[in-house]
Amino acid sequence: MHPKFSPWSFSLPLLLLMITYANGENTQNNEGTHHHQHQQHHHESHDTTSPHMDHSVLVFFTLDDLKVGNTMPIYFRGTNPSSSSPHFLPKEEAELIPFSHSKLPSLLHHFGFSRNSPQATAMEDTLRQCELRPIQGETKSCATSLESMLDFVHKIFGLNSKFKVLNTQEFAKTGKFLQNYTIFDDPREVLAPKMVACHTMPYPYVVYYCHHQESESKVFEVSLKGENGSNDNENIVEAVAVCHMDTSQWSSSHVSFQVLGIKPGSSPVCHFFPADNLVWVPLTDNHEGFGDN
Structure with a gap:
């Protein structure tokens, strides 16, 4: 039997709307009206869009x-929330x-899934990932x-800290991922002494894998234009990107090394x-943000 979510439950778009108003920022600002000469560039290890590759x-x-001017193939999965999309549960219910x-x-019995169903496999994978020990220098939690x-x-930034959330904004008109x-x-670097990244996990209700790494990371906001846009204002993505400066503790089998053709710690x-993924950064000035009283 599937759970009956309370009316208080809400989805990611509502969460982002709440955060936007809390920050006093307009995250829907489309700055995609700049004009630049695009110089084609292909990273050697990026040019691997085989039909057999998981894009x-x-x-x-x-x-x-x-x-x-750099051009590269990027996969942005679409977000089409509906009434059947997973929702956040209130803390008391969760x-x-x-x-x-x-x-x-x-x-599985509670949610009405059979043991051999795809949903059961996804739930098992999420629970296993959430229970794995963190790598060296990592603090993690499944929210x-x-x-x-x-x-x-708050645990990472400090109990009385103020912070804001960043997320990728898609203005694409095409359904091509x-x-x-x-x-x-x-690219605009977001200067922050710390960051927390939160990634969605497959589950019957919304679960985020949130983690902070002590090793240096840099956050960027990157303006991208897709090849399928018919004019300057179409198919724009204002993307959030994170660069992990030290990967020496990562597993050599991490998919990023296979995609980029590099080794742990080399770059x-x-x-x-x-x-639908989030990056939290502390505020270092007098701007209002989440965490304000």
Whole structure:
């Protein structure tokens, strides 16, 4: 039997709307009206769009790729929220549902999924990922509610900290997930002493894998234009990207190394964030943001 979500439950778009108003910022500002000469560039290891490749891994790049005029194939999965999309649960409701791999059989019964179903496999993978020990220098938490996500961000930044959230904004008119995108404006580094990245995980309700790494990371906002846009204002993506400067502790089998053709610790690894992933950064000035009283 599927759970009956309370009316308080809400989806990611509403979360982002709340955050936008809390920050007093207009995250829908489309700055895609700049005009630059596009100089074609192909990174050797990026030119691997074989039909047998999982195109969803085409989000990785190197710091050297982050320059105006560079063109590379990027996969941005679409976000089409509907009434059937997973929703955040209120903290009180989420805490009543066990979130443990050891409870998987009872969880499958609770949500009405058979043991051999794709949903069961996805739930098992998420629970296993959430229970893995963090790598060296990493602090992680799987947030099953908005409150638990904000609690984790406060834990990393400080109890009285103020912070804001960044996410990729897609203005594309096409439903094509994979296409060539060109950087058409100077990438803007978001200066922050710390960051928390939160990634969506497959589950019957919204779960975010949030983590902070002590090793240096840089956050960028990158203006991209897809090849399928018919004019200057179409098919624009204002993307959030993170560059991990030290990858020496990463597993050599990490997919980024396979995509980029590099080895752990040899080069910073950067990746774009899909629209439903979040990057939290502390505020270092007097701007209002989340965490204000």
